[in-house]
Amino acid sequence: MNSAPRHPRIFGRVAELELIHRSLRCSECSGILIEGEIGVGKTMLATQAFRDRGADGIWIRGDRVHQGVDFGAFGLLVDLDDDPATLLGRIVSMLTSTRTPQVVFVDDAHLLDSRSQGVLSELASAGSIRLAVLARSKTADGYIPFSSLVEDRVLQHLVLDVLPPEDYRAMIEHRLGGIVSQAVVDIVDFHSGRNPGKLLELLEYTSRRGRFLKRRGVWILDGLDVDYDERARDYTRIGLLDYSAKEREALELIVLAGEVDLATLLEAGLGEAADALVASGELRLDARAEHRYQAVENHAADTIRYTTPVGQSRAWFDFIEARGDTPSDWAKMIRAEWGLVCGAEISEARTIDAARIATGLGDWHRAMRLLAEVPMERMDPHDLFEVARLYCACNKIPLGLDVLAHAVRTACCAQLVIDSLVVWMGRAFGNSSPALRLADFRTALERLQEDGDDHPGEGVEAELGVELLDRVSTAVVEHRPIHRSVFADLSRQNALTSTFHVLDTSLHVMDMLDSGSTHEALALLGATLIECRADSSAVLRLTVLQVRALLQLGRIDEAKSLMADPPSHDIAFLSARSGPMDLLWAQVHLIEGDLPGAMMALRAAIEGLEYWNQTTQLAIALAEAEYAISRVGTPEEADDLHERFEALPFPGLYHDYRRALVLRTAARAIRTSDPSYLSELRRMLAEAEEDGAAAIVVLIRLLLFRHFDEIEPEELCRAAGRGTGREFELVGRLGAALRDKDPQALSAIAEAYGPSMPDLAGRCTALAARFGAQGHHREAGSEGHGELTARERQISALIVAGRSNAEIARELGVRVRTVEGHTYRLFRKLGITRREQVAEAMRGTEGRLRA
Template sequence: MADEGPIVGRETELSALSGLAESPDGRALLLRGEAGVGKSVLLDAAAARSLALGHRVVRTAGVEAESELPFAGLHQILHPLLPQAAGLDRVTRAAFDTVFGRTAGEAPSVMALGVAVLDLLALVSGDRPLLVVVDDAHWFDPQSAEVGRFIARRLSAHAVRMAIGVRADVASAWDAAGLPELTVPALDAHAAALLLDAHAPDLADGARHQILEQARGNPLALLELPRALREGSAPGTGPGELPLSRRLEQLYGDRIRTLAAAERTELLRGALDGTGAAPSPADRARYRLGDVDGALAAGLLTVDAATGDPVFRHPLVRSALLQSATPNERRAAHAELARLHHADVERHAAHLAAATVDPDEAVAAVLERAARSATARGAAASAVALLTRAAELSPGSAARSRRLGDAAYVAAQSALLDQAQELREVSDRLAGAHQSPTAVITSAYAALYRDGDVNSAHRRVAAALGSLPPDSDPETRTRLLNLLLAISLFAADPALWTVTDALVDAAPVTPATSLYRDAFGDVARRGAGARERVQDAFARLGEEQPWDVMRLGVAAYHLDALGDQRLLVRRVADREVGSGAVTNAMTLLQLVMLDQIDSGEWDDAERTGGRGLDLTAAHGYALFAHQYHGFLGLIAAWRGDTERATAALNRLDRWARPRGVGHLTQLAEAIGAAAHLTAGDFEGAYAYAGGLTAPGTFAPCSQQALRTLLDLVESAVHTGRAEQARAHAEAARDQGLPAISPRLGFLTAAALAMTADDTQARAAYERAVAHPAGAEFPFELARVRLAQGMWLRRARERAAARTVLEQAAEVFDRLGAVPWARRARAELRAAGAATPQSAHGAASALTAQERQIAELAASGLSNKEIGARLFLSPRTVGAHLYRVFPKLGISSRASLRDALAGNSTEAG
């Protein structure tokens, strides 16, 4: 509102914004205040200051009509910058093409997309600083807000600033962004009087007092109410009778009504389509206003200085247009916009639905397709609304019931269990059913996730499957079967699995469901060949929904194939956390954490666990919360934090055992075995590991029976139970565990080596440590090398012992497994090496992330390749290396390998 004259009473805010524009470092500032308080004016001032400094400015504004269209806000930010994207690598450009709908494929995760945006911003700001202004950010769609928050927190390494305006009375994703905030309050009495007198000096005393009273320091009201009074409209009957924004919308409504009908129609189309900020890419272009001279003259519109296009003067103008339009006028405008966006399935469907009154199967089918597109793009919460509207427009009760059932299912996957229950009840009433399959699915999900009630959930789902008629809907049967398999996995009860197996065997099942049964249940007896089936299923993934990726990911973990899919799983997990399938995101984050544990990224795994706990607490999912506590307890056990490990064990056992959640009670026992092994209490470790499965056997339907193979053998060896240890190692071989996965092959080879007699031990250990899968599981490989070194020392092969013990100690040090490192160094001393208690030297001054980046750089990877692996921008990688070099006492990348190797040798 630059045409309103000097800015009054905002010295503090203007100083802060000048500081933002002139800052030598990239950073973001969030402006928060009520509607009309002047956030837009202040953002204009920030933009003007940046332009005066020779900086580049990109303006954008959130639009309420697009608040549920994935990435609509991000389109506005990026569109003016895309011409320079040619300077980016092909993978980064492909991320933008997918999100903008120009190419088919799965949308990238928030983290991957955020890194791509940072790369583009870094490129654009290379020659002159950039200011990104986001007005009305509270109307940003959740996906754009997630990306916006991601980049706003990571600008310090770039010449990029962000100024973001949000309403104080509208909840948004920016509320928890953790950004520096500038509260924009109402003007004080003195400044309010100055502003009013400057713009309406001829007001009578009574009118002046009334306006000051009603405006209460709101600058927009101080400017608008005198204009309304001059035009013959009363400023109001008394303060507080209506919200201020309502009164202002009414004032705009008076001006709108003076326009010609054609011009009002034009403005309405623009309001419904979000006209007012920078246009999106051509295939998602907003409606362009034309022939709106009257609206410009009335002060409803202004001209965008960058594009020359007419844009709305204030968001309240849009609100007034929508409030003043009749239902028929809105529907006609939506119909025109649906034609405009015929190539964009989600926007086309949204406008088509709003234009339709009577039931129409064709429109309902379009909405159903749009819902599937939304879930595939990480907007499952939006899909619920689309499916609900599709049900409303379905001509028959059967179709309405089915679509509401689908909406209930998606709501359950989106952590909207209460909404799922409401949708399910309506669906059942339409179908004339008291306890439909949809009702069973919804209630079982709630019982499982919130309460861990596996027994009653299993009973209800099994009964529903048993009563399905032969010609029942295949998708409903598949959903019931897949849910029953998940419940059975958590129960880990052979008796319940017997019922589950019978129901799976009795029904025509999809290949995926058959795979889930073999991976979730008795892997030791059904797992042969399943790993290859998982890999084939991932290779065939196309537009599958997030729950398909989640179930396949769980199967991959239990078959030790998750490492091959880690990038996909991490990307989908990040994508779904915001407004996607949040329930699935909780499991996907667990898979990310477990993969990080297996691959030796324990610090990252703890951070992922904390993130998962926050998510489960927000939704009250006790089952998943206890899983996260268990995984964190396992890390604590291997690191020797007995207090945390014991607390996690007790928490799991107290909650899970009375409920019959065997999957978690077994995890508790695995924590106990790990904690006692780490402490050197092998008798205690044997008691826990032997409680999971008897030596020489593998308890059916127990995932931990396989995962604790090495724990049982190692504790048996150290307690003099050589016969039991050998029996268990041979049972692993004879059961065919090596055929199930390379990891189980590695563990079986290690177990056979630990139990071999002295004539065979050397060759057995060499086979074990040379197993290709060992390198993928560094902690387990280090344990095997420790055992190998101990045997070599006893065999008086001290030089060979020192070599493998040094390798083991280095891994234990890196993982923070202090008791294991201490044990390895004690063995090293016994083998004749003079060793310190822990690694020292320049490399020890590196943070975990700096060490990881330095090692990758030493291996020959470029900054861009390192960033792709670690979800960092190349500039951020470069900044880390800039700090690494002086810590290591080097000046070039070429010296990294020697510097790291030298410090490792010193530590050994």
């Protein structure tokens, strides 16, 4: 065999499979030891290697039944009951009976009997056989069989780790059969640790129980099913058996309590066991408190909390409570729920306080479980508001609005009414809600004006609340979008609530990003995030804007870091986070030139945002998808997205609304060639220039160059100097290159931006060729360029960029025959016969530069 075949379904393991094949052919070793945790794919890879070799191999397996029997692993290959004196000779003869050393695949090698291990080691050391050994990394005694052969370089060594994120996502999508949202990836990752074996088991369970929802080909997490993890607990129970009894006891105590100090552990006789768990990564030492051990939040922790016997749990709870330590807020939350579960007396005040902490940390299901223990009729208006905000965040909007209406009707201060108004604007704006309307907020504020505020001098006055409500009502009546100008000078009122200030900051940041003040926006976000770190909903909203600002500045790795590590693994929080994260990942993929990945992420974002009623970001998601599909998809799909945008409620609190309007107008112009849309783009350009929206100006200038043959170097240079970010930098480089008619600079732009913007690269390449030709122009077809359709110009740019017809078809989402038809008509109009002539022909037919 010369090389190992490729197996597209061995996600993320192709290189490892090739290494296994090479080791079994290598003249300097006798095979390979493949080590890894249960489920990481050792047996799958070895099985594939075994199949690839045809009949050239022997497969044996260790097991607990034959572990105590000499040569028990060979029981299916030789007669163990025959003459014991000849048994070893018969085994050696069987293993070495071929002319060339045959390969022995050894599965579950950690369960081999010592005599089987011995004979295999000796024959491999002598070069008489080749070995492919599969062994668990973590065993009860810590011994890994055949490791001495690795030290002696008889065997190569392959340690299989968990799958990288991109391969893990591909494996989930292959298994489920569709696009998966970020929440699905996050929750399966949490429960399986990216272990492919656990993933397959979990998805099998998921399919049987209907744990995920499929919307237009996208799998999303419903965020309500807290029983999803039942199958994963089986794996956790198996894993816990690898620890000693003392270690399991220490892990159980610390997980249940959240954190335990050293003195308490020593009193329980578990100090050494806890240290061993810290060394293995199952526990951590709290850096803020000396000698305090803290639980690591993972699926094992959840399993321990759910499965510890009640009597044992109650005994541990009383032991910890008697210590009288001062736990962190997180541990207070954990212990309050622990006490309720094991039947201890937990006060209502302690329960509500724990629920507040859980809400702030994004542990929304735990918060709902805690709040379920307190009757709502005994909650004050502020507690009712927290419950309402939590239900709205978890997409239980009808219930949330009912509770919010009760909080507004019983509000004791104007601050609470304004907080409720902000929540209502974010979740019910543009919709007719029978539970709560703008008039209800006015009634509450007028009542407070008459009866007085229960907290005079501590917050905003009712008069200020009425003024804010008047401005919002006016915008609704006049059918105007809600942006920062609606609040005007009110945003400078320090007495306004933190909830309002988060909304105001969001709107301010969007204005700053539109104006090109990206660094200033990032600074404002950083300061506001520190102020509201105890509000997980606010942190999520502001983090989305923070990532967007980082992407504009080209700080891709920082943006990825913020996106990749969710602060909570709560199902409801992950679900609510999913759509915004998918939208941001789409932008990352576009920057990196992965257009298929971007389209999948955009589709996932749209379905997640729509299902979770996150209309604030749905507008830009629909617009970006429509624009992308207008370039690479079908008109029907783009029209569907256009109609879904039209159906959005108005007015509303939309992120990037201005950018969304520009993109969908450009998309319409690209696919219809209707001049009215181009006129609308130019109107938007003039409007953006007038009010200082520099980022919108740069966006439109770039679109006009890429898709509509508008070349205005001086305007590009002028626009680029008004802000900071990737698009400003690109437009500045482009304007300078066009102004100087610099072919090298244009070629450099084409090379740098070709993967993410092939149409831009095609335009730059054609213009570089034109400038480099020193005035030699081709006359053929010079009059035809103005008659090219938008699709023909698009295809010509892709041809110049080096794409084949098949590649163009895949990129545009059409059939190859359709591309061939467009290419034929394009060649006729340009008066050419070969693809190599397209660049020159386009160069000769470019419109005159307006320098």
